[in-house]
Amino acid sequence: xxxxxxxxxxxxxxxxxxxxxxxxxxxxxxxxxxxxxxxxxxxxxxxxxxxxxxxxxxxxxxxxxxxxxxxxxxxxxxxxxxxxxxxxxxxxxxxxxxxxxxxxxxxxxxxxxxxxxxxxxxxxxxxxxxxxxxxxxxxxxxxxxxxxxxxxxxxxxxxxxxxxxxxxxxxxxxxxxxxxxxxxxxxxxxxxxxxxxxxxxxxxxxxxxxxxxxxxxxxxxxxxxxxxxxxxxxxxxxxxxxxxxxxxxxxxxxxxxxxxxxxxxxxxxxxxxxxxxxxxxxxxxxxxxxxxxxxxxxxxxxxxxxxxxxxxxxxxxxxxxxxxxxxxxxxxxxxxxxxxxxxxxxxxxxxxxxxxxxxxxxxxxxxxxxxxxxxxxxxxxxxxxxxxxxxxxxxxxxxxxxxxxxxxxxxxxxxxxxxxxxxxxxxxxxxxxxxxxxxxxxxxxxx
Amino acid sequence: xxxxxxxxxxxxxxxxxxxxxxxxxxxxxxxxxxxxxxxxxxxxxxxxxxxxxxxxxxxxxxxxxxxxxxxxxxxxxxxxxxxxxxxxxxxxxxxxxxxxxxxxxxxxxxxxxxxxxxxxxxxxxxxxxxxxxxxxxxxxxxxxxxxxxxxxxxxxxxxxxxxxxxxxxxxxxxxxxxxxxxxxxxxxxxxxxxxxxxxxxxxxxxxxxxxxxxxxxxxxxxxxxxxxxxxxxxxxxxxxxxxxxxxxxxxxxxxxxxxxxxxxxxxxxxxxxxxxxxxxxxxxxxxxxxxxxxxxxxxxxxxxxxxxxxxxxxxxxxxxxxxxxxxxx
Numbered sequence: 130x131x132x133x134x135x136x137x138x139x140x141x142x143x144x145x146x147x148x149x150x151x152x153x154x155x156x157x158x159x160x161x162x163x164x165x166x167x168x169x170x171x172x173x174x175x176x177x178x179x180x181x182x183x184x185x186x187x188x189x190x191x192x193x194x195x196x197x198x199x200x201x202x203x204x205x206x207x208x209x210x211x212x213x214x215x216x217x218x219x220x221x222x223x224x225x226x227x228x229x230x231x232x233x234x235x236x237x238x239x240x241x242x243x244x245x246x247x248x249x250x251x252x253x254x255x256x257x258x259x260x261x262x263x264x265x266x267x268x269x270x271x272x273x274x275x276x277x278x279x280x281x282x283x284x285x286x287x288x289x290x291x292x293x294x295x296x297x298x299x300x301x302x303x304x305x306x307x308x309x310x311x312x313x314x315x316x317x318x319x320x321x322x323x324x325x326x327x328x329x330x331x332x333x334x335x336x337x338x339x340x341x342x343x344x345x346x347x348x349x350x351x352x353x354x355x356x357x358x359x360x361x362x363x364x365x366x367x368x369x370x371x372x373x374x375x376x377x378x379x380x381x382x383x384x385x386x387x388x389x390x391x392x393x394x395x396x397x398x399x400x401x402x403x404x405x406x407x408x409x410x411x412x413x414x415x416x417x418x419x420x421x422x423x424x425x426x427x428x429x430x431x432x433x434x435x436x437x438x439x440x441x442x443x444x445x446x447x448x449x450x451x452x453x454x455x456x457x458x459x460x461x462x463x464x465x466x467x468x469x470x471x472x473x474x475x476x477x478x479x480x481x482x483x484x485x486x487x488x489x490x491x492x493x494x495x496x497x498x499x500x501x502x503x504x505x506x507x508x509x510x511x512x513x514x515x516x517x518x519x520x521x522x523x524x525x526x527x528x529x530x531x532x533x534x535x536x537x538x539x540x541x542x543x544x545x546x547x548x549x550x551x552x553x554x555x556x557x558x559x560x561x562x563x564x565x566x567x568x569x570x571x572x573x574x575x576x
Numbered sequence: 577x578x579x580x581x582x583x584x585x586x587x588x589x590x591x592x593x594x595x596x597x598x599x600x601x602x603x604x605x606x607x608x609x610x611x612x613x614x615x616x617x618x619x620x621x622x623x624x625x626x627x628x629x630x631x632x633x634x635x636x637x638x639x640x641x642x643x644x645x646x647x648x649x650x651x652x653x654x655x656x657x658x659x660x661x662x663x664x665x666x667x668x669x670x671x672x673x674x675x676x677x678x679x680x681x682x683x684x685x686x687x688x689x690x691x692x693x694x695x696x697x698x699x700x701x702x703x704x705x706x707x708x709x710x711x712x713x714x715x716x717x718x719x720x721x722x723x724x725x726x727x728x729x730x731x732x733x734x735x736x737x738x739x740x741x742x743x744x745x746x747x748x749x750x751x752x753x754x755x756x757x758x759x760x761x762x763x764x765x766x767x768x769x770x771x772x773x774x775x776x777x778x779x780x781x782x783x784x785x786x787x788x789x790x791x792x793x794x795x796x797x798x799x800x801x802x803x804x805x806x807x808x809x810x811x812x813x814x815x816x817x818x819x820x821x822x823x824x825x826x827x828x829x830x831x832x833x834x835x836x837x838x839x840x841x842x843x844x845x846x847x848x849x850x851x852x853x854x855x856x857x858x859x860x861x862x863x864x865x866x867x868x869x870x871x872x873x874x875x876x877x878x879x880x881x882x883x884x885x886x887x888x889x890x891x892x893x894x895x896x897x898x899x900x901x902x903x904x905x
Contacts, residue, residue, distance in 0.1 A: 153744050156755040160747040161837040162670075166654035173813035176820060177891070180762055186827070187758035189834055191707040192751065195700060 149181050150174055159185050159192075459484045459499040468494055469503045476516040480552040485517045485569050493517065493556065495569040509572045512558035519552045520565075613643060618665050626673035631681035631689040641680050642668060645744050676745030679752075682726070683738040690727075697750060704754045708761050718761055722753070725760075796867070800875045801885045803861035807854050808890050815850050820891050822847060 150158070150171050157163045158171045175181045456479035463477045463486045472488035479485070484496040491513030493506040508514075556564040556572060563575040614622075619639060623629075628638045651659035651667040659667070678696075681689030701722070706715030728736040743752050808816070814836070821827040821835070829847075833840040855876070862872035 151742055152739070152752060152756050152759060153742055153746060155759075156747040156752045159755065159835070160751050162746050164652050164654065169813065172817055176813045176817035179820070179825070179888075180766070182817075182821065182825060183762050184755060184758045185835060186825070186831070187708045187761065188751070188755045189831070191704040191754050191758065193834075194707040195703040 149178065155181060155184055156188070159188050453481075455499055456480055456482070456484070459496075463496075463500050466500075468492075469505075476514075476518070478517050478519045478554070480519045483552075483554075483569050485554055487514045487517050487556075491515070491559075493569075504570075506570060506572075510556060510558055510564045510574070511562065512560040514556050515559055516557040518555050518557070520555050613646070613664065614639060614668070615661065615665075618668065622668055622673055626677040628673075628677035628681070631677050631692060632686040633677055633681050633684075637680075637684075638677060641676065642671075645671065645676070649744065649746075671745035672748060673745065675749035675752075676743065679740040679743040679745075679749055683728070683740040685728070685736075697753060700750050701753055701757070704750075705757050705761075708754075708757050718757055718764075722757055722760060796871070796875045797878060797883055799862055799865045799867065800858075800878060801883055803858045803865065804883075804885060804887075805890050806861050807857040808887070810857070811850075811854070815846075816891055818843070818847055818850060820888075824888055824891065 154163065154167065154171055158168060158175075163171060175185065460477045460479045463474045463484060467473050468486060468488045470488060470490075470492065472490055472492075474486040474494075475489050477484065477486040479499075482497055482499070484500055486494045486496075488494065493508070493514050495504045495506050496502060497504075551567055554566045554569050555575070556566070558564070564572040565575045566572040619635075619642075622642065623635060623638060626638060633641075646659075646664060646667055649667070650656070651664050652670070653659055653663065678689055678693060682693050702716060702719045705719040705722070706712050709715045709718055726738060726740055728738040731737060739756065743749060808819070811819070817836075818832065821832045822829075827835075829840045829843045833843045836843065858876065859869075859872050862875055863869060867875060
């Protein structure tokens with residue numbers, strides 16, 4: 130038996146410039162029976178060697194012409210594997226990962242928007258607390274800092290969880306704007322408040338006249354909560370001690386708190402004492418408590434969209450004399466939360482369990498259970514409702530009564546007994562017309 | 577002797593592999609030494625399949641043939657590894673045993689084997705030779721010449737030499753014969769072609785002339801030529817084969833698919849992807865050479881006839897002239 134002239138591929142690699150594959154290798158390549166590693170070597174050779182390519186071509190052509198069996202062609206034998214591997218494929222894996230990332234981002238953005246809406250309603254508890262600060266709050270001690278608890282102003286963590294507004298609290302809230310002396314200097318000589326957005330807002334007549342006003346109109350700043358865009362109360366110097374929003378936040382008010390000192394302090398009115406209050410004092414309180422959007426009609430462009438909040442009002446008008454602490458708390462609550470249609474209330478008032486609220490679209494809602502259930506009031510007025518308030522109509526009033534003590538005394542003496550009729554709700558529209566109602570359902574134009 | 581050689585091979589392989597844990601290596605050696613390279617049961621089965629007895633081969637001869645073939649191919653393993661008994665068995669089963677036995681018996685000079693060989697392959701060999709040469713007489717001449725060679729009329733160092741000894745049984749014997757015919761024909765053509773005049777060669781006018789003194793080439797054209805060369809030389813082997821087979825050898829997609837054992841559509845898709853990639857690579861190379869994107873695109877629009885570039889040489893860098901060579905300039 131002769132020796133096999135084998136040439137070991139591993140010890141003598143094929144190089145295109147050195148040696149051609151032997152007949153056995155070329156035939157095995159043409160018949161597709163070479164092992165993969167050896168096939169690559171032969172393929173690298175024939176890619177550069179036209180002689181061996183021609184040998185393979187000729188052998189294949191001869192096989193096809195003589196009907197000899199060249200292995201039949203099959204389609205690419207890997208589709209099943211590729212189909213199964215699409216999930217584990219790196220490219221598809223990145224696509225899936227990117228999709229998941231987009232999904233998470235979308236949820237995050239949606240969550241942020243929801244929280245932002247919630248924050249719009251409770252943007253600055255300090256300001257709102259200031260707005261809702263009762264006029265009868267005792268004046269601050271002569272040199273008491275107006276902000277006794279700055280940290281509390283910048284933090285809303287004291288708010289209870291699980292209540293409306295707590296969702297917004299869970300979000301990283303921007304630092305709340307605390308009225309500062311420097312900010313107070315933003316009042317222009319023409320009694321306009323300059324805010325960061327560059328818009329000037331004219332002060333109310335009562336503010337111009339130096340009357341105490343705890344609140345100023347808070348226009349677009351409320352729509353776009355920005356620490357630098359929050360409106361500042363210009364009468365802060367005359368305002369009472371700056372309330373702690375953690376304590377004053379309406380959601381935190383429990384029935385027990387109505388009996389605490391602060392609410393008692395804010396409750397010089399009510400009961401028989403209210404009946405003896407003079408109308409002058411009522412108006413004074415009205416001036417202190419409300420933003421007189423009705424006295425300064427808002428330009429038409431400002432009514433829509435972001436400007437709707439410029440009519441933000443705590444409508445504690447004279448009717449507030451009849452407002453009980455639950456009514457006040459209900460007003461605050463509705464101003465901090467959204468109405469049944471999802472919009473925020475721009476104006477609300479409450480008296481004798483009747484809570485009326487106007488949303489940013491001008492719709493009026495009535496609740497008789499402190500905001501638990503709402504009834505949509507059919508529009509009976511022309512234009513958009515901007516503000517709702519309560520005006521009490523006293524048939525008699527003592528012009529000399531000027532203090533609660535006097536009122537109380539007079540009541541106890543029974544000398545003067547001012548009789549208060551039922552509260553009359555007033556609704557101010559964008560056409561500056563005023564509509565009145567006694568039950569909040571039926572409205573008539575005020576003569 | 578086989579066992580001793582095997583032992584030396586295993587020891588060398590184990591030491592070269594730097595196997596961690598000598599105990600494992602020793603266990604492997606012991607296992608391999610204990611198990612015979614060709615188990616009796618397997619050999620009996622292979623013997624029956626090969627019909628080697630009809631070719632006057634003995635069991636010992638056939639076993640030796642199998643072991644030599646297995647050693648030469650390392651049982652189909654890609655590296656210098658040690659084949660397990662299962663790998664060896666698989667390798668032996670993959671061989672064309674009857675063809676292998678017949679070829680080796682013919683190489684050994686067995687008359688019975690030659691009778692069997694002629695009965696089986698005479699007509700196919702002549703038909704294949706005619707198909708390869710494209711001429712009946714040339715085909716018969718080619719087949720006769722191969723018969724003489726196979727019969728061992730040629731000697732080397734005083735020893736009869738038969739090409740059938742190189743057949744290892746990996747492909748069919750008839751395929752091996754066809755390939756041998758094709759090789760002989762190509763070699764003959766190349767030899768005779770060198771001796772003929774250019775006018776007698778079909779397409780000889782396209783054969784590139786000897787290197788002339790280089791003419792001054794515009795800078796952009798030189799950059800383009802270099803970029804094309806770099807792009808082609810960085811191609812993988814299969815891509816270069818595709819380009820050569822399709823553009824130089826003018827093979828059809830179906831023929832290329834037969835060669836690569838893939839579907840025709842796969843070849844088409846690969847070619848499209850390859851040309852797109854080459855264009856991008858050439859653009860990249862041109863930009864790397866300092867041309868702007870616009871200038872590179874403009875350079876790509878150059879008339880190929882202005883480009884002094886022999887793609888065949890770039891693709892093949894083969895030392896010898898190609899069969900049916902046409903210059904592509």
